[in-house]
Amino acid sequence: MPQTSLPPSLHDALVQILGPSGVLTNPADTEAFCVDWRALYHGHCAAVLRPANTEECAKAVALCHAHNVPMVPQGGNTSMVGGATPDSSGRAVVISTTRMNQIHTIDHADLTMTVDAGVTLKAAQDAASAQGLLLPLSISSEGSADIGGILATNAGGNNTVRYGNARELALGLQAVLPDGNVLNLMRKLRKDNTGYALRQLLVGSEGTLGIITQAVIQLQPAPRSRETALCAVENPQGALNLFAAFRKQDPSAIHAFEFMSGTSMALVNGLIDGATLPLEAPAPAYVLVELASPRADDSLRSLMEDVLGSALEDGLVTDAVLAESESQRQSLWMIREEHAEAQKRAGASVKNDVSVPLAAIPEFIEAATKACEALIPGIRVAPFGHIGDGNIHFNLVQPEGADPAAFLAQDHAMMDTVAEIVRKLGGSFSAEHGVGQLKTYMMPSWRGGAELQAMRRIKAALDPQDLMNPGKVLPPAQA
Ligand code: FAD
Ligand code: 2HG
Ligand code: ZN
Numbered sequence: 205m206p207q208t209s210l211p212p213s214l215h216d217a218l219v220q221i222l223g224p225s226g227v228l229t230n231p232a233d234t235e236a237f238c239v240d241w242r243a244l245y246h247g248h249c250a251a252v253l254r255p256a257n258t259e260e261c262a263k264a265v266a267l268c269h270a271h272n273v274p275m276v277p278q279g280g281n282t283s284m285v286g287g288a289t290p291d292s293s294g295r296a297v298v299i300s301t302t303r304m305n306q307i308h309t310i311d312h313a314d315l316t317m318t319v320d321a322g323v324t325l326k327a328a329q330d331a332a333s334a335q336g337l338l339l340p341l342s343i344s345s346e347g348s349a350d351i352g353g354i355l356a357t358n359a360g361g362n363n364t365v366r367y368g369n370a371r372e373l374a375l376g377l378q379a380v381l382p383d384g385n386v387l388n389l390m391r392k393l394r395k396d397n398t399g400y401a402l403r404q405l406l407v408g409s410e411g412t413l414g415i416i417t418q419a420v421i422q423l424q425p426a427p428r429s430r431e432t433a434l435c436a437v438e439n440p441q442g443a444l445n446l447f448a449a450f451r452k453q454d455p456s457a458i459h460a461f462e463f464m465s466g467t468s469m470a471l472v473n474g475l476i477d478g479a480t481l482p483l484e485a486p487a488p489a490y491v492l493v494e495l496a497s498p499r500a501d502d503s504l505r506s507l508m509e510d511v512l513g514s515a516l517e518d519g520l521v522t523d524a525v526l527a528e529s530e531s532q533r534q535s536l537w538m539i540r541e542e543h544a545e546a547q548k549r550a551g552a553s554v555k556n557d558v559s560v561p562l563a564a565i566p567e568f569i570e571a572a573t574k575a576c577e578a579l580i581p582g583i584r585v586a587p588f589g590h591i592g593d594g595n596i597h598f599n600l601v602q603p604e605g606a607d608p609a610a611f612l613a614q615d616h617a618m619m620d621t622v623a624e625i626v627r628k629l630g631g632s633f634s635a636e637h638g639v640g641q642l643k644t645y646m647m648p649s650w651r652g653g654a655e656l657q658a659m660r661r662i663k664a665a666l667d668p669q670d671l672m673n674p675g676k677v678l679p680p681a682q683a
Contacts, residue, residue: 209250209294214271218253221263226303228252237278237298238290241345242548244612245286245641248294249276256303257320258378258386258417265415266384268297274671275299275382277411279353280324282345284555285640287357287410287676296674299415301352307331308418314392315423316375321352321416328421337423340367342460344541352416358408360636362460362540365592366496367424369636370407376420377403382413382667392420405662410638411673413666427459427496431508432533435515436487436523441566443491443591445520449511450493457507459496461592462540465489465569468586471601472539472546479539479546483523491591492540494533543588547599550584552608554615556598556622557589560631565591568629569598575621576600580614595635598622616645623650644679 208215208229218227228234229251238247250273255261268275274296278288290296301322308318310331317339319328325339325346332339343349343361353359354370355377367373376390389403406413437443443463450458464472466488472479495504508526515521527533547553560568573585582603589597600618602611623633623646633646647656656678663670663678 210273210297211271214267214273215251217267218251218264221260221267222253222255226254226256226260228254234298237281237300240286240289241282242284245289247290247292247296249290249296249298250294252298252300254300254303258304258380261299261304261415261417262380262384262386264299265380265382269383269669269671272669272671273297274674275415276673277301277352277356277415279322279350279356280345280348282349282353283357283640284557284637285634285642287638287640287673288353289641291675301350301415301417304352304417310335310337310423311392312337315425316392317421317423318376318390318418319351319421320418321355322350324348324350325354332423333426336426338426339373339421340424341370341373344544351419351421355407355416355419356409356411357638358636360590360593360595362462362590364590364595364636365461366456366459371404373422374403374407374419375422377406377416378418379406379414379416382669382672386417387414390418390420408638410640410677412663412677413672415672425498428498428500429502429504430459430494430496430533431504432492432494432527432536433508433512434482434525434536434539435491435493435512435521436483437489437491437521438487439489439566440569440591442520443489444562444565446491446493446511446515447562447592449515449520450495450507453507453511457495457497457504458493458592460492460494462492462589463489463591463596464492464540464543464588465586467584468543468547468588468599469539471550471584471586472542475546475549476542478535479542481539482525482535485523487522492536540588543597547586547601551602551604551606552611553586553602554600554612554618555637556600556619556626556633557595557635557637558598558622558626558631558633559593559595559635560626560629562594564629564631565594565596568625568631569596571625572598572622575625576618579617579621580611582606590636593635594631619643619646639677641676644675644677647677647679
């Protein structure tokens with residue numbers, strides 16, 4: 205007998221559609237799908253459904269809809285906001301996209317890739333790269349996060365500064381709506397003004413309006429030259445001044461411009477094997493800058509050397525190292541990409557994935573640091589992030605030796621303290637990770653009035669039974 209709360213007739217019908225390996229009910233098999241990457245949320249599910257294509261997905265969704273069973277779409281399960289974790293009731297099914305994993309075509313004329321939702325971002329990047337092309341979105345979780353997940357969350361990451369968020373890359377999309385109907389928007393058009401932008405509505409909807417099953421992603425020519433440098437700076441203002449210096453010379457050359465505080469860098473150096481700081485001495489803050497171009501010439505090298513040369517002379521940069529090989533480049537990136545993992549190893553942390561206008565970043569970091577240190581003595585304020593986009597991961601790590609649960613019990617106090625400073629500076633409480641279940645409580649005060657009402661109406665129109673990822677993004681109606 206399957207261990208599930210699904211009615212036997214529904215279970216059998218799902219097995220008919222998806223095959224026995226497409227319907228997991230054994231808790232040992234479903235457990236990993238019910239906990240998030242940070243292990244903040246532990247849910248339960250009636251089953252994990254694993255459709256292999258859009259048609260199977262649509263049939264499974266139609267059946268769940270008919271039986272009033274809530275559905276939680278899940279890709280790589282790397283959400284930072286508990287977006288893909290079911291609640292504790294055990295009523296929902298998780299619909300995992302990992303078996304929808306075909307790369308269909310790479311089109312050199314249109315510079316696009318047609319791909320299933322369950323293809324990991326890394327597999328899609330590698331396929332593009334093998335054909336001399338670039339899929340211009342990069343995040344540290346790209347080995348697990350998949351195309352459906354990155355579109356559903358409108359992921360940002362390291363190359364947003366040059367190419368925009370996932371939304372800007374999605375030319376076409378296919379999705380299964382909450383009632384099982386298939387919305388086919390798989391067009392490859394760069395111009396198509398024919399009514400409401402449903403594709404853009406699905407992007408960033410965090411699984412609450414439907415399950416993305418395929419997409420057409422825009423590609424770029426692969427870079428043929430790259431220059432990468434790690435720089436020590438005195439403070440966030442120094443990082444911004446350096447950004448302005450590069451931007452003044454050639455904004456299109458900047459492929460990544462990442463900020464790391466001294467505290468967050470020290471955690472990486474201390475907790476991640478091989479992540480040694482390749483500079484003379486620790487600094488208050490760092491920038492990882494990458495320039496790239498489809499041209500194979502040495503103009504990028506001159507650009508990097510000119511800007512860094514002046515910055516070193518002026519004292520804006522106090523030390524710098526340039527990657528001299530691909531392996532050195534990867535070592536520099538590893539230091540940046542291990543920030544999330546290092547903070548996970550350092551104990552409990554509270555994440556504030558915020559954005560503010562660029563000019564307000566120094567004031568934001570200074571004010572928020574002071575406020576959080578006053579709130580919790582010994583707290584380790586460890587900001588880093590995509591400073592070129594105005595997006596700072598203003599993360600707060602528990603005091604050394606503190607009780608993680610006691611620290612996390614104050615998460616709303618910390619989040620609200622930071623958010624109020626962000627609000628005053630005209631920013632957003634969630635820049636790239638989304639709302640999920642972690643931040644729904646913030647929606648009424650940040651997106652209240654007509655904005656939240658419009659969102660609720662859209663949700664009610666497409667999902668009147670509230671079956672698709674309930675409890676995510678939108679707070680309960682009375683809130
Ligand atoms: P999941 O975690 O499985 O799901 C995320 C949300 O999307 C959930 O609400 C889920 O219900 C929904 N969803 C998933 N698949 C579908 C689908 N096919 N159709 C509809 N809804 C779906 N994010 C950034 O933006 N930038 C970063 O730099 C970044 N770095 C990260 C680094 C690490 C180490 C980790 C753990 C996370 C990071 N993230 C980052 C957050 C996360 O990886 C991204 O949000 C990613 O886009 C999620 O993809 P996923 O496939 O894992 O989605
Ligand atoms: C990153 O930029 C991710 O590395 C993770 O968005 C951020 O750990 C975080 O808060
Ligand atoms: Zn990020």
